[in-house]
Amino acid sequence: MRKLVAIAGIVMAGAVSAQDVPCGGSFAQFKADMAAEAVAGGHDPDLTRRFFDGIQHSPSVLKADRRQGIFQDPFITFSRKLISQSRLDKGRQMGRSYASVFDRIQSEYGIAPGVLLAFWAFETDYGSFQGDFNTANALVTLAHDCRRPEIFRPQVFSALSLYGQGDFDPDTTTGAWAGEIGMVQMLPKDILENGVDGDGDGRVTLKTSPADALLSGAKMLSHLGWRPGEPWLQEVILPDGFEWSKAGLQTTHTVAEWEQMGVRARQGVLDDGRLASSILLPQGRGGPSFLAYPNFSVYFEWNQSFTYVLTAAYFGTRLEGAPVYDAGNPAQGLSGDQMKALQTKLQSMGYDVGKIDGILGAGTRAAVRDVQVKLGLPADAWPTADLLNRL
The missing domain is CATH 1.10.530.10 (Lysozyme)
Known part of the structure; x- marks a missing residue:
């Protein structure tokens, strides 16, 4: 299954400031300015020229960035779409097939097999579909786009560094629309910092080596603060x-x-x-x-x-052996348009709900809980048509 991205897990640290090269404007000029900035930052001029020369603007990347409707689904619907019996069976099979890798992950990082197996399943269906977007085009397009340049600009320079190491080809490397690469979909900066040669062949190849991909993902989770041996x-x-x-x-x-x-x-x-x-x-x-x-x-x-x-x-x-959750009998939620109407109303009341996107995110949940308290309703942060009508 195609990777479902909400721009998660993107580590925004980086030496290059989003203010150095303005976003937007001529794409050709943007590339030239990025290349000049890379050289000024210490990258080899000839290598930098070869990296940027063939990069093209990708409208399909921008279209994918703006189309994430599945995140409007409530948890029960969403989880049932993603978790099938075949995916569960395949996960258990892969756990057995790569038991030595998962044993090493548990020993070195204290992360249970189920954690990495779940990411492997959701990101690329255990490596079967890793995305067919040209990664260099995707990263530079998203850095040029003015929605989140501060996220993607450092990733361009990290991809350039991987190119210098022989671990990235701007012409042929492909992955998800947001620039992630490999079986567990990692961004270039994360690969530079957390890439692990798990199979001992002297290379970090996240697209073809399950051992490299899983150990690199585990190292990244550890780097992000995973507490060894604890539940989640x-x-x-x-x-x-x-x-x-x-x-x-x-x-x-x-x-x-x-x-x-x-x-x-x-x-x-x-x-x-x-x-x-x-x-x-x-x-x-x-x-x-x-x-x-x-x-x-x-x-x-x-x-x-x-x-x-x-x-x-x-x-x-x-x-890891837990049963199917008890879905209970939740109250009917809101449609996407109703959620947008609720967000608009909450925003007019002074609440910070972020973008009006029809998605029940953290800001909207917090606002709903506060309003429920004020109205004397059970404050469970779950918006219903009754709440919307009251507002």
Whole structure:
């Protein structure tokens, strides 16, 4: 399946400032200015010229960037689309086939196999489709575009560095529309910093070597703050009378404190009582409930969509043996147009909901929770037609 991107996990650090070369304007002039900046930054002039010479503007990349409608789906719908029995079976098979790689990952980074298997599944269907966009064209097009130049500009220079090392070809390297490469889809800067030669052939080849791709992904998760040997997500059962406003990533309690409030694991027991954690209700009080441990926050360094992150984290637990979640009976949510109307109304009330895009993101959830409190409604951050009508 095609990779689903919300520009997640893009590490925005880099030596090159987005102010150095203005975005927009003539693409040819932009390329020339980027090349000059690269040389001024220490890159070889001849190599830089060869890198930039063939790069072309890609309208298809911009079209893909602006078309991410699946992220409007609520968690239950979204997760059921992505998690099939065949994908689950294939994940377990791949876990067995590459058991030695996953053993090494667990030993060196303390990351359970299910975590990387879930990313491998969702990003490229275990390597079967890694994207067919020319990566150099994609990165320079997105750096030229004025929506997020500060994200993509450093990636162009990192790709140039990989080219200098012989690990990138601007003419033939392909991947996702946002510039990610390989089986677990990593950006050039992340490859430079976290690439691992897992199969011992002296090269880091993320497109053809599962060992290289999985170990590089594990190193990146570790670099982003993964806490070795700790859980990331667990389905829970909430007690009658639970105070719904306590749900959400904005509220944390220790596991022991949640237990004192009556929270219980749906399967097995909750983890270390000292761990900070949050209750997640992706579709409000009528839907599934999860406890998010500290490692859950690392997922947002990979992808910024709450729905994608929760689905990837949950699929990781399924691959580790967790049961299918209890979907419950959540209240009917809003359509995309209704969500946009709600966001517009909330924005007019002074709430920061970000872009009016019909997606229930963190800002919209926080605003909904606050409005529910003010209206005396159960504050579960799940917007319904009744809430929209009241506003």
